[in-house]
Amino acid sequence: MGGAGDIAAIAARAPVIPVLTIETPETAVPLARALVKGGLPVLEITLRTQVALEALRTIVAEVPDAIVGAGTVLNPAQLDLVQRAGARFAVSPGCTESLARAARSSGLPFLPGVQTVSEAMALAELGFDVLKFFPADAAGGLTWIKAIGAPLADLRFCPTGGITAETAPAYLALANVACVGGSWVAPRVAVATGDWQSVERLAATASKLKRR
Numbered sequence: 001m002g003g004a005g006d007i008a009a010i011a012a013r014a015p016v017i018p019v020l021t022i023e024t025p026e027t028a029v030p031l032a033r034a035l036v037k038g039g040l041p042v043l044e045i046t047l048r049t050q051v052a053l054e055a056l057r058t059i060v061a062e063v064p065d066a067i068v069g070a071g072t073v074l075n076p077a078q079l080d081l082v083q084r085a086g087a088r089f090a091v092s093p094g095c096t097e098s099l100a101r102a103a104r105s106s107g108l109p110f111l112p113g114v115q116t117v118s119e120a121m122a123l124a125e126l127g128f129d130v131l132k133f134f135p136a137d138a139a140g141g142l143t144w145i146k147a148i149g150a151p152l153a154d155l156r157f158c159p160t161g162g163i164t165a166e167t168a169p170a171y172l173a174l175a176n177v178a179c180v181g182g183s184w185v186a187p188r189v190a191v192a193t194g195d196w197q198s199v200e201r202l203a204a205t206a207s208k209l210k211r212r
């Protein structure tokens with residue numbers, strides 16, 4: 001179990017966590033439904049738009065099969081906000097000590113981001129053993145994850161950032177990868193045009209990816 005609730009159990013629910021930046025509140029529920037129907041129940045709603053919190057609340061209320069978390073949570077105040085909005089977990093692109101401690105005392109499952117071995121070690125000391133590796137593609141990708149497998153043997157990662165349908169399988173084949181995150185399952189054009197069938201199809205393919 002991670003230091004702030006059981007993020008490992010959430011990561012175990014699906015090989016891919018869709019990372020969703022919702023621009024229009026009306027798209028939130030059909031988007032979430034298409035992803036869940038395709039087999040991806042764990043959803044990360046990034047706090048990058050004005051409507052993100054509203055979208056999160058609506059999905060929590062109307063898509064009970066979704067496990068809805070908040071992404072781009074940068075500080076303790078945002079963590080508190082998303083917890084009160086009904087988020088079941090929180091994700092951060094990096095981490096600070098105050099955010100890690102707030103997450104731990106909140107009890108909300110938390111996936112903090114790292115890019116270096118030292119950052120991973122600092123979070124491990126605070127009790128976090130499942131970490132987001134971000135931005136995965138830009139920061140070393142598969143090579144990084146493979147290289148830290150032996151020295152950081154107790155840690156597992158959720159690589160996110162630049163991962164595609166084509167590159168996801170190689171990440172998921174690694175023993176220290178718990179799941180991957182990415183936006184490719186919810187392409188901007190499909191969301192803008194309400195093409196939920198395409199989203200469901202992409203989710204269905206992603207949900208069948210094999211993990212070690």
Ligand code: 3PG
Pocket residue numbers: 019134160161162163181182183184
């Ligand atoms: C992000 O923070 O935007 C996520 O890491 C998703 O990245 P992606 O759009 O490259 O999948």
